Amino acid sequence: MTVSSDPTVKRILGIDPGSRTAGYGIVEEHGNKLVAVGFGAVKPPTTGDVNQRSKYLFEAFAELIAQYNPSEVAVENVFFAENARSALMLGQARGAAILPALISGIPLHEYSALQVKKALVGGGRAEKDQVALMVCRILGIREIPKPADVTDALAVAVCHIHSAPMKRRMARA
Numbered sequence: 001m002t003v004s005s006d007p008t009v010k011r012i013l014g015i016d017p018g019s020r021t022a023g024y025g026i027v028e029e030h031g032n033k034l035v036a037v038g039f040g041a042v043k044p045p046t047t048g049d050v051n052q053r054s055k056y057l058f059e060a061f062a063e064l065i066a067q068y069n070p071s072e073v074a075v076e077n078v079f080f081a082e083n084a085r086s087a088l089m090l091g092q093a094r095g096a097a098i099l100p101a102l103i104s105g106i107p108l109h110e111y112s113a114l115q116v117k118k119a120l121v122g123g124g125r126a127e128k129d130q131v132a133l134m135v136c137r138i139l140g141i142r143e144i145p146k147p148a149d150v151t152d153a154l155a156v157a158v159c160h161i162h163s164a165p166m167k168r169r170m171a172r173a
Helices: 051-069 084-104 112-123 128-139 148-172
Strands: 010-016 024-028 033-042 070-076 108-111
Touching: 010 084, 010 148, 024 051, 024 070, 024 112, 024 128, 024 148, 033 051, 033 128, 033 148, 051 084, 070 084, 070 148, 084 108, 108 112, 108 148, 128 148
Parallel strands: 010 070, 070 108
Antiparallel strands: 010 024, 024 033
């Protein structure tokens, strides 16, 4: 993927962190139009310990950053886990996924699932399929990407593009 030579084009890497599957989506803003440049899922091997999975996630996201050269990264905040062990594993996976951006000095922005749903669908109680359909409509994608982690990552990127101007105005005020 070539990097756009137009400095006004923003390229956002959206991340939906997960220890088994982490979704990613790269979205560019061209004026009023949003374009999905790339998307997919990072699936660490299920064999091996959690540290090896974290290393795999770190290396995969470092490679994505090198390949797509995003100007900013948006990540979904993780606020729910079934138990303490799951929460720890998810936190470790999240850290591994965002660390390459932090090391590279790329601005990182965090959004709750509620913020993402409101930005895309208009309501925080939207179902996953509603969000996925809106992602496809906004980005001109014909089929809903699978697994759901991918559309979640694209949704976080779109949420950031829609929310960033307001966040900047509020920071200046």
